[in-house]
Amino acid sequence: MDSMGSIIKKMEKILHDKKPYRFTALKQLQAEESGDPFKILIGTILSSRTRDENTTKVVKTLFKRFRNAKELAEGNIEEVKQIVHSIGFYNVKAKRIIEVSQLIVKRFDGKVPNSIEKLLELPGVGRKTANCVLVYGFNIPAIPVDIHVHRISNRLGLVNTSTFVMYGQNVCLPVTPNCKLCKLKKICKFYHSTN
Secondary structure, rough: OOOHHHHHHHHHHHHHHHOOOOOHHHHHHHOOOOHHHHHHHHHHHOOOOHHHHHHHHHHHHHHHHOOHHHHOOOOHHHHHHHOOOOOOOOHHHHHHHHHHHHHHHHHOOOOOOOOOOHOOOOOOOOHHHHHHHHHHHHHOOOOOOOOOHHHHHHOOOOHHHHHHHHHHOOOOOOOOOOOOOOHHHHHHHHHHHOO
């Protein structure tokens, strides 16, 4: 079987040869908003379980009205709901993006933190969202894993998602991994960086 690096190079070549290819909503937002970490964060929260085309339309409208964390933190919930109503779970997401904006203003002086630990302190921000902010907002290498990564990895036979997810839920936990139990320590970069 090809190495992971070889597989990624082949995928990059295919994408490079396929012109024009469709950017993700976050890649497009990064280009249009000069990689503004706040807009990337809010766009990522809104993009959950929403088609990229819809996310793109909604964030454009939202950021015309609310240009930064302070403005959105002071936003009227009903107005925000009206702007984001075409995306899934818009009631929850409208409340969440206002709450996140308020915390960014209050705890981080209006600036989105650039560490995974601080990002994970924000409500509704999990690893995927935090990694998207690091990649698209700060150009910090990270791997945001979503359904596409799972599907492609399974199809290539690199993982069996049911095993992969169960392993992550039971052994390689996000905050306190059970390294004593793990049989992959010899090849684990995380283990070697922390022990």
